[in-house]
Amino acid sequence: MKWKERIILTLLGALGGITIILLCEFHGHKSRGKLGGPGSGGVGADNSGNRLSNESSILAYIFPKKYSEGSQETFENLLGSSRLVAAKALKRQQGGKLSLRGSPLTVMTKGSVRALGSIIRDEFGDLERMLDPSKQEYLLREREEDDNPSIADVLEINLKSRANLSNFEKFQLLVRKQTLYTEEDGVVDHLLEDMLTQDLTRVEQKKGGTQFKLVVDFASTGQAILKPMRFPRDRETLPNHFYFSDFERHNAEIAAFHVDRVLGFRRAPPVVGRLLNISSEIYPLAEGYLLHTFFISPAGNICFHGKCSYYCDTSHAICGNPDILEVSLAALLPPQEAAPRKSWLHPWRRSYHKRHKAKWEIDEAYCDTVRSEPPYDRGRRLLDLIDMSILDFLIGNMDRHHYETFKMFGNYSFLKVNVGETSQIPQRSRVSKHRFKEISSKRSTPASFTGRTFLCLGSTC
Template sequence: MKSLFKPKLRIRFITFIGYSLVCAVILILLVFQLNLNLNHKSFLGHVDTKHEIQDWWHTIVKNSGSPDINVSIKAHDSFNDLQVLTIEPLDASQYDKYADVIVSSSSISKAAQNRNNFNELRLIIIKNGSSLNRFHRHITRFDMYSEENAKIVSELLKDMATQPILHVEQKTGGTQLKLVITYQNKMKALFKPMRFPREQQTLPNHFYFSDFERHTAEIAAFHLDRLLGFRRAVPVTGRLLNITSEIFQKTDAELMKTSFISPANNLCFHGKCSYYCDTSHAICGQPDTLEGSFAAFLPEESERKIWRHPWRRSYSRKKKAQWESDNKYCEKVRRDPPYDEGRRLLDLIDMSIFDFLMGNMDRHHYETFRMFNDSFTIHLDHGRGFGKAFIDEMSILAPLLHCCQIRSSTLKTLLDIHNGNEPLSKSLKNAMSNDPIAPILWEPHLNALDRRVEIILNGIRNCIRNVQHAKDEIEETSEV
């Protein structure tokens, strides 16, 4: 035993133990990954990405200083097979093969359409009014705003974050507390308060319909929608409020009746709503400072139509929706208006991609503007997004995966993001960096975006292969 502690032998012994531990860790991780892969074969299930260790496995081995262990690093997939399908127009052979999957953007070209906005359709806009009024004037049937009107959007975000608050009232309806904020010139915003820290995720035993809303999800959704080129979400900003001077002194007695001082000496209130408005679900300041999201109101003069989402979940603890077990569900959806023609089905597929990136499962209805023929689908209410950073809920992509169809422009945007110099996570983080309550998202939620972009592209690739395989089988049968 004494010889064991001679310097040379001691170094060899420590090195041997170190390499043994590294090998043991790698073996455990391999078994762990294999086990998870066996448990996640359902494409419309969910993928638990905590087992995705390849990226940081290389770092562990590299830092161990071992030159003898070779670890393969996953090569970047540029999806060249998909990139060629975004070049318009497709040649004849490609068109015959892929036109059902990749829908040409030229078929719904904005330039070929009458781009009327609200003002041209005689919606009453207050002359020299607020930034919200100017924003309303530039809404078209194609999008909420254009990048040419970016200055107006910036002004609106600044005003919602800084203008004095004149009045506060509780929004009626809904399962959780929301406040209607009124500024000067009758400008209004919808306030969603902070409930918990950014790193707090959806509780494992909570259903999607019992999850709390996050004010940060609303802010991040607006910026994500803009980065994806959809521009169908209303502008949203964060803001810090003083509960006493900016809420209680501006509201009625009903909201004040629900206020109290918590055991931690923080000022709290809970308001009145369907489910989560009681002392155990109260909104509390620190001690009376509260942050939240402020979403711009849409024009009160414009009528909006509410539609039941065809891929709506059951909102039941036991039952499943029809689409969750019917592989031909999309064929049934396509038979009926408004999904049998126009942009609506493609809009819902865009929305499913948008929701999947956020992890938002709470999409039971959607809205459109009545005054526009074939209006774009409005992206509203994203408070239950960004709740699970390590789980990718594949069922959110059901419209895309069931219908196997996507706009060429959407596919091109995803490919540009995936192959660009800056990942989506960094672009979104930079876009939100100037928000008054930045940082907005927990870092794992940002990292999940890059992983999910690749998942979407793989799903599209599989769709194309499946469609082509089905066509080949039909051709072989007809030849026989």
């Protein structure tokens, strides 16, 4: 036998001997009661406090310098260190769940989880203290009470003298400097009911954009953007999809409008959900290329796909059941000719690149840079941008690259919110006291009650 092989065998034998000695000594400690068994309230016992003490004993035995009695680093400290995986593994061996909340650390078994009953409600005391006028360190600003004229006021149109205006026309003329509408105007509920019940008179595919949309005309000459239901509500976004390549969801626009309204923003266009018959309400009005994309699927459903950049082909067709299709209808704003708008790049827009990050994702001081440049260095523009980002966060959109303002109201008018696009502002910035109070007041309101309030039409819920 060569000398190299002899050295290797000697080392292996030494390691095996050391392992056997350690195992024997460990079992000796256990038999002497230092690491109690199931009958002695030790590792196998049901008492979680005893489990913790014995876990500390195990760690003290393995790491005598760090986990001996009197050591500052305890089992709880282990959870906050790089050895968290080892702590979780130790808990899994005992059949419990690791609880990272509260002090001291406890093991939550399935039975104890069920016994909790109800979750303790967070009163947000730290946020309430932000409203204390004596706390100057918080970045809360008073809302600027600007005048709030409507388009009708600017164009000097007397609505009272025009009784024959449709609800669509009233809505467009009552768009204001700070909001798209006010609750006092009372026109939005009537507008939603019109979009829900009036017959369609014209259908045309909307030009531009990446996904399929239709512009529809109603009997009262009003117009709306139609988005079809592409897949069931419970279908989650694929984790490998980029934010710019996922399907647009029709029900997301409906929910976003109501969230915007509940929070008091009132900057998202009114949207309603509706069931349409493809055979009798869409197909007879289709023209041109759209008409040639209708077909009957192998399942016997009527389908169509139109023409667009993403998902407009036979394999991504929009199909009825068999010809009933659920859609969202968003009221159109005044045309550009009557109320010109200016489009702005969102300062926190995405990079739209598969590998490169946007500047705000790598520059911690980016927010301060934006705040020092016009139009964000004065007026209400930055506060409105924060409002928009709060809504974007709540509705889960991830594709805000532009926003618009009405030119007739100047640079300090509100930001028109397109709820199909979004981005979050992850850095330290400002929020108005008015908005903070508005949002914090909703935390105690049952969502179901608030939702019913704004989802009901007339007396029908």
